[in-house]
Amino acid sequence: MSLQGITQFALTEHALFEMKRREINDDEIALPLAEPGQTEIVRPERAIYQRVFQLGDPPVPYLLRVVVDIDRRPPDVVTVYRTSKIAKYWRQDP
Numbered sequence: 872m873s874l875q876g877i878t879q880f881a882l883t884e885h886a887l888f889e890m891k892r893r894e895i896n897d898d899e900i901a902l903p904l905a906e907p908g909q910t911e912i913v914r915p916e917r918a919i920y921q922r923v924f925q926l927g928d929p930p931v932p933y934l935l936r937v938v939v940d941i942d943r944r945p946p947d948v949v950t951v952y953r954t955s956k957i958a959k960y961w962r963q964d965p
Contacts, residue, residue, distance in 0.1 A: 874907070874912070874918055874920070876905040876906055877904040877905065877920070877939065877945075877946055878901075878904070878905050879945045880904060880939070880945050880947070880948050881943075881946070881947050881948070882897075882947075882948050883947050883948065883949055885950055886947075886948045886949055886951060889950050889951060890951060893951070893952060893953065895951055895952075895953065899935065900935070900937050900948060902922060902924075903920045903921060903922035903935050903937050904920050904937055904939070906922070907920040907921060907922055908921055908922040909921050909922075909961065909962060911962070913938075916940055916941060917938065917939065917940055917941065917949070918938075918939050919938055919939070920937045920939060921935060921936045921937070921960065921961070922935055923935075923957060923961070931955070932955075932957060933953045933954065933955055933957070934953065934954050934955075934957045934960055934961065935951065935952075935953050936951065936960065937950075937951045938950045938951070
């Protein structure tokens with residue numbers, strides 16, 4: 872299922888803590904929320920927005936995953952993380 876992009880969101884205390892710990896800023900999560908590469912509903916009120924991006928020199932591909940409670944207005948970002956294990960999370964369309 873494809874969800875619409877999110878341009879306005881709130882950050883939970885947990886999300887702020889994890890963003891600081893993982894050195895991820897607001898601008899980095901804004902793009903996958905507004906223009907996700909993929910979305911996934913994990914339960915009725917929660918979704919994951921994700922997008923592949925390049926980081927480092929030389930550039931290395933990473934996946935940024937943003938977990939969002941979509942049953943609120945504005946939606947709450949619950950947590951966010953990057954991973955190099957793109958194939959584990961990226962769904963290939965048949």
